[in-house]
Amino acid sequence: MEVKPYENSDKSKRKQVEEMFDDIAPKYDFLNHTLTMGIDRIWRRKAIRIANENKPQSILDVACGTGDFSILEAKKTSAKVTAIDISQGMLDIAVKKAEKEELLNGIEFIKADSLCMPFSDNTFDAVTVGFGVRNFADIPKGLSEILRVLKPGGRLVVLELSEPPNPVVKAGYSFYFHKVLPWWGNVISKNKAAYKYLPKSVDNFPYGERFVTLMKEAGYKNTKLKWLTLGLCAIYTGEKM
Numbered sequence: 001m002e003v004k005p006y007e008n009s010d011k012s013k014r015k016q017v018e019e020m021f022d023d024i025a026p027k028y029d030f031l032n033h034t035l036t037m038g039i040d041r042i043w044r045r046k047a048i049r050i051a052n053e054n055k056p057q058s059i060l061d062v063a064c065g066t067g068d069f070s071i072l073e074a075k076k077t078s079a080k081v082t083a084i085d086i087s088q089g090m091l092d093i094a095v096k097k098a099e100k101e102e103l104l105n106g107i108e109f110i111k112a113d114s115l116c117m118p119f120s121d122n123t124f125d126a127v128t129v130g131f132g133v134r135n136f137a138d139i140p141k142g143l144s145e146i147l148r149v150l151k152p153g154g155r156l157v158v159l160e161l162s163e164p165p166n167p168v169v170k171a172g173y174s175f176y177f178h179k180v181l182p183w184w185g186n187v188i189s190k191n192k193a194a195y196k197y198l199p200k201s202v203d204n205f206p207y208g209e210r211f212v213t214l215m216k217e218a219g220y221k222n223t224k225l226k227w228l229t230l231g232l233c234a235i236y237t238g239e240k241m
C-alpha cells in the first residue's frame, strides 16, 4: 500500500487551537460524551491497559484537556501522572475534576506545549495522548519531542479518531461528523467554528499506516496499530529503544 507523506502548512494552528479549546472548555466533557455516545470511555480504558502493560512508574499525559485520561491513569495504574495542555481553560476543569476525585496528589497538571516540553530527556516510563495528536501544529515535531522525554524502553500510546474504511460506515460517519456534530456542537457550545474544526481535523489527520510511518520516521520501534469500533478510532503504540 502506498503511504502518502504527511504535510503541514498551517503555522498559526497552535494559537487557534489554544483559543478554541479555552472557549469550549466548559462544555467539552458534555459534548464529548454525548457525541461519542460514551464509547470514548471504552476506548480510553483499552489505551490505558496498553500503557500499563510494562507497569510504568511515571506517565506523561500529553494534551490532557479536561483530564479524563489523566484521572483514569491515576486510578488504574500505580504511576505518578504528569499532565500537560496548552489550554488553561481545559486545565482548570481538569484540576477541578481531579480535586473532586481526591486525586490531585497523584497528578501534576502543567500548562505546556507538546512541541517544546519543559522536561529533561529520558524522564517518563510512558506517554499517552488521547485525541490530541491531530491538533498538534506539527505532528512529526510532537512525536520527536515525546520520544525525547521517554526513557529508553518507554512506550508511547496514542488514541485517535480516524475515518472508517467500510463505505457504508464511512457514509454514516461522514453525515454524523460533518452535519450532526457541527450543529449539536454549536447548539451546546455556541462555537460553530470549533465544531466545524473537529471533523476537518479528523479529515486532515494522517491516520492508520500513515501515522505509523510518522512514528517510525521519528524513531519509534515496535510500532503497532490496533483498530477500534469498525475503524472509527485507533490505538497506536511505539517504544523508545
Ligand SMILES: C[S@@+](CC[C@H](N)C(=O)[O-])C[C@H]1O[C@@H](n2cnc3c(N)ncnc32)[C@H](O)[C@@H]1O
Binding pocket: 014, 017, 018, 021, 032, 062, 063, 064, 065, 066, 067, 068, 069, 084, 085, 086, 087, 090, 112, 113, 114, 115, 129, 130, 131, 132, 135, 136, 137
Ligand atoms: C480533543 S482534546 C482531548 C483532550 C483529552 N486528552 C481527552 O482525551 O479528552 C485536545 C486537547 O489537545 C490540546 N492541545 C492541542 N495542541 C496541543 C499542544 N501543542 N500541546 C499541548 N496540548 C495541546 C488542546 O488544548 C485540547 O485540550
